[in-house]
Amino acid sequence: MKFSTRLNSFKTQPENFFGSIDQKSLSVFDYISRMATVDGLTHVELNYPEHFEHTTVEEVKRFLTEKQLHVSGIALRFKNHYTFGEYANQDSQIRNKAIKETMEAIEVCNELGGEVTTIWLANDGFDYAFQMDYEKAYNKIVDALKQITSSYPENKISFEYKPYQPRAFSLIGNISTTLMLLEEVGSQNMGVTLDFCHMLMTKENPAYSLALAARKNRLMGFHLNDGHKDNDDGLMLGSVHFMQTLEFIYYAKRYNYNGLIYFDTFPLREDPVKECEQNIKMYKALDAFLDRFGLEKIEEIIQSGDALEAQKLLYIFTQQQTLSTNTL
Numbered sequence: 001m002k003f004s005t006r007l008n009s010f011k012t013q014p015e016n017f018f019g020s021i022d023q024k025s026l027s028v029f030d031y032i033s034r035m036a037t038v039d040g041l042t043h044v045e046l047n048y049p050e051h052f053e054h055t056t057v058e059e060v061k062r063f064l065t066e067k068q069l070h071v072s073g074i075a076l077r078f079k080n081h082y083t084f085g086e087y088a089n090q091d092s093q094i095r096n097k098a099i100k101e102t103m104e105a106i107e108v109c110n111e112l113g114g115e116v117t118t119i120w121l122a123n124d125g126f127d128y129a130f131q132m133d134y135e136k137a138y139n140k141i142v143d144a145l146k147q148i149t150s151s152y153p154e155n156k157i158s159f160e161y162k163p164y165q166p167r168a169f170s171l172i173g174n175i176s177t178t179l180m181l182l183e184e185v186g187s188q189n190m191g192v193t194l195d196f197c198h199m200l201m202t203k204e205n206p207a208y209s210l211a212l213a214a215r216k217n218r219l220m221g222f223h224l225n226d227g228h229k230d231n232d233d234g235l236m237l238g239s240v241h242f243m244q245t246l247e248f249i250y251y252a253k254r255y256n257y258n259g260l261i262y263f264d265t266f267p268l269r270e271d272p273v274k275e276c277e278q279n280i281k282m283y284k285a286l287d288a289f290l291d292r293f294g295l296e297k298i299e300e301i302i303q304s305g306d307a308l309e310a311q312k313l314l315y316i317f318t319q320q321q322t323l324s325t326n327t328l
């Protein structure tokens with residue numbers, strides 16, 4: 001399995017790894033060094049342009065090889081000029097800059113051997129009634145993605161939706177709007193990245209969103225984490241929605257998902273190395289439980305439509321854990 005995570009998580013509790021050094025002096029390389037100590041982590045994800053502001057792509061490439069880490073992909077981070085939107089921005093200069101930055105990110109992803117470039121449009125949305133011409137804005141996003149995907153037909157480009165934050169409403173905020181968007185863009189090299197917290201925020205059941213994406217052959221990436229639904233909490237895998245996480249992993253297996261398993265968590269008060277290791281261990285434990293229980297047996301439960309049968313999964317998981325704890 002390929003496990004990846006975000007570099008910015010590794011800025012927490014710097015003293016645990018870097019000692020008493022002034023954090024301002026730390027670089028992308030220092031954080032990659034810290035990531036390299038995570039047991040089981042195979043890949044890292046980098047933000048563009050954020051992580052390339054003080055270094056060259058070549059330097060990053062060399063350093064990652066040295067640390068025996070791969071790049072899972074590049075994530076777009078639209079900052080500074082984009083308060084009023086990216087691809088739907090009314091200012092054509094800013095809009096063109098967003099399109100250009102996306103293309104640059106795809107090229108960086110290629111140079112680093114990454115699998116997928118992920119687009120999250122933080123600011124393409126609205127806060128007030130009568131603030132936006134919805135159709136015009138939507139069309140601008142379709143047009144921008146057509147330009148981008150047709151310029152890089154060999155590259156995987158994925159769209160990560162989020163219903164709100166920082167805007168009150170995102171233009172593309174749920175699985176249905178995203179799949180409609182991808183249909184209109186019409187490029188086969190484009191897919192969807194499912195962020196667990198974002199799905200919860202828009203009151204989706206994550207496994208259902210996964211099934212819809214797979215049904216349209218658009219499943220391209222996972223951002224796993226957990227939360228209490230209203231915010232992008234970025235908590236540890238399975239900590240709040242245990243059964244929904246188990247169901248999500250089951251559907252990933254059912255659809256033979258073999259992409260990257262990326263943890264988009266925010267260990268703000270936890271040691272990020274230990275937190276990441278816990279996420280990897282939990283994913284593997286849930287995956288192994290599904291195999292042990294038997295995928296066919298789970299399929300039978302689903303087909304029965306019986307909630308009491310479904311609850312047995314939780315009961316048996318708990319029992320197995322109790323048995324193994326007793327033998328410790």
Ligand SMILES: [Mn+2]
Pocket residue numbers: 160195223264
């Ligand atoms: Mn995410």
